[in-house]
Amino acid sequence: MNSQTLKNHQAHHSGICAIIGPPNSGKSTLLNLFLGQKLSIVTPKPQTTRNRISGILTCEDAQVLFLDTPGIHKSEKALNRMIVNIAWQTLAEADLILFVLDGSRYSGDRAMSRLERDLSPVFKRLKSHFQPLLLAINKIDLIGSRPRLLPLIEHLAGIFPQAEIVPISALNAEHTTELLRLLIQKLPVNLPIFPEDQLSTLPMRFFAAEIIREKLILVLNQEIPYSIAVEIESWQEIPEKNLTEVHAVIYVARQNHKQIVIGKQGSRLKQVGREARLELSSILEQRIHLELWVKVKPNWYENRSFLQELLPESGLT
Ligand SMILES: Nc1nc2c(ncn2[C@@H]2O[C@H](COP(=O)(O)OP(=O)(O)OP(=O)(O)O)[C@@H](O)[C@H]2O)c(=O)[nH]1
Ligand SMILES: [Mg+2]
Numbered sequence: 001m002n003s004q005t006l007k008n009h010q011a012h013h014s015g016i017c018a019i020i021g022p023p024n025s026g027k028s029t030l031l032n033l034f035l036g037q038k039l040s041i042v043t044p045k046p047q048t049t050r051n052r053i054s055g056i057l058t059c060e061d062a063q064v065l066f067l068d069t070p071g072i073h074k075s076e077k078a079l080n081r082m083i084v085n086i087a088w089q090t091l092a093e094a095d096l097i098l099f100v101l102d103g104s105r106y107s108g109d110r111a112m113s114r115l116e117r118d119l120s121p122v123f124k125r126l127k128s129h130f131q132p133l134l135l136a137i138n139k140i141d142l143i144g145s146r147p148r149l150l151p152l153i154e155h156l157a158g159i160f161p162q163a164e165i166v167p168i169s170a171l172n173a174e175h176t177t178e179l180l181r182l183l184i185q186k187l188p189v190n191l192p193i194f195p196e197d198q199l200s201t202l203p204m205r206f207f208a209a210e211i212i213r214e215k216l217i218l219v220l221n222q223e224i225p226y227s228i229a230v231e232i233e234s235w236q237e238i239p240e241k242n243l244t245e246v247h248a249v250i251y252v253a254r255q256n257h258k259q260i261v262i263g264k265q266g267s268r269l270k271q272v273g274r275e276a277r278l279e280l281s282s283i284l285e286q287r288i289h290l291e292l293w294v295k296v297k298p299n300w301y302e303n304r305s306f307l308q309e310l311l312p313e314s315g316l317t
């Protein structure tokens with residue numbers, strides 16, 4: 001069946017949807033909701049996502065390759081600039097752009113000047129992309145009365161007259177089905193690209209490293225979560241035992257961070273290991289033997305070859 005035949009009968013849409021927006025706006029939460037499964041890590045701290053995360057949604061009339069991206073923000077730090085670059089680069093590959101912003105931050109007093117201050121350079125750059133644009137105003141569950149959103153909606157409609165604007169709550173799945181339907185209709189009429197049971201283009205070991213990093217971010221404070229990297233050193237599947245053995249290294253940037261990550265008598269590291277193992281085990285439906293090591297790699301975020309390994313899509317050569 002070719003795409004013309006599909007057009008004449010029930011149209012099947014497929015394509016790439018890039019999910020972008022400021023840090024902490026709920027991009028990864030929304031991706032997970034669309035997929036009906038947690039794929040991208042989520043924490044209350046900004047700059048959680050560091051890579052481009054692919055998630056494939058297959059339904060009867062559509063297949064969407066979602067690309068969740070790191071939050072776009074301004075920073076002097078090389079690592080942050082690299083991860084923001086990953087987000088912008090992703091747009092070039094997308095058929096459709098889904099921009100997610102935190103509506104609760106832009107409602108109420110002085111909200112529009114805050115929006116201008118935070119996002120006007122981002123909007124300017126976004127305007128140079130010509131793909132269809134959907135603007136999701138997220139976290140509406142945090143906004144007491146809906147009319148408080150009107151100035152934001154009007155403002156966004158003024159900047160992006162062609163865009164669809166949809167207020168949603170990714171946390172409570174409010175208006176997210178409507179958003180997904182809209183999004184699918186805007187994708188090209190095309191056949192599916194991936195097998196229907198494929199959930200991502202990334203390997204499981206990548207997600208294992210992310211799960212460990214998520215558990216670390218959740219137990220650590222201040223700047224430490226931002227100077228941690230996780231790498232899977234070995235991954236061995238032993239089918240006859242229904243077991244996977246995973247060895248992972250947690251890199252910290254400073255000697256004194258090592259003890260903080262390990263905790264008193266290893267308690268913090270044990271907690272992280274236990275939580276990551278349980279999550280991995282339930283995803284893979286098998287037993288997991290997880291070993292974690294903490295290594296000091298001084299200022300790893302300035303080490304180009306290490307960064308290249310860690311963030312292969314950053315464009316670093
Ligand atoms: N109240 C509320 N909280 C939300 C909603 N969506 C996401 N959150 C919360 O916002 C925080 C950030 O969510 P993420 O999905 O990690 O945000 P992100 O945009 O992927 O963040 P980065 O990866 O850092 O760019 C988490 O604590 C989420 O639970 C929502 O609709 N309502
Ligand atoms: Mg994220």
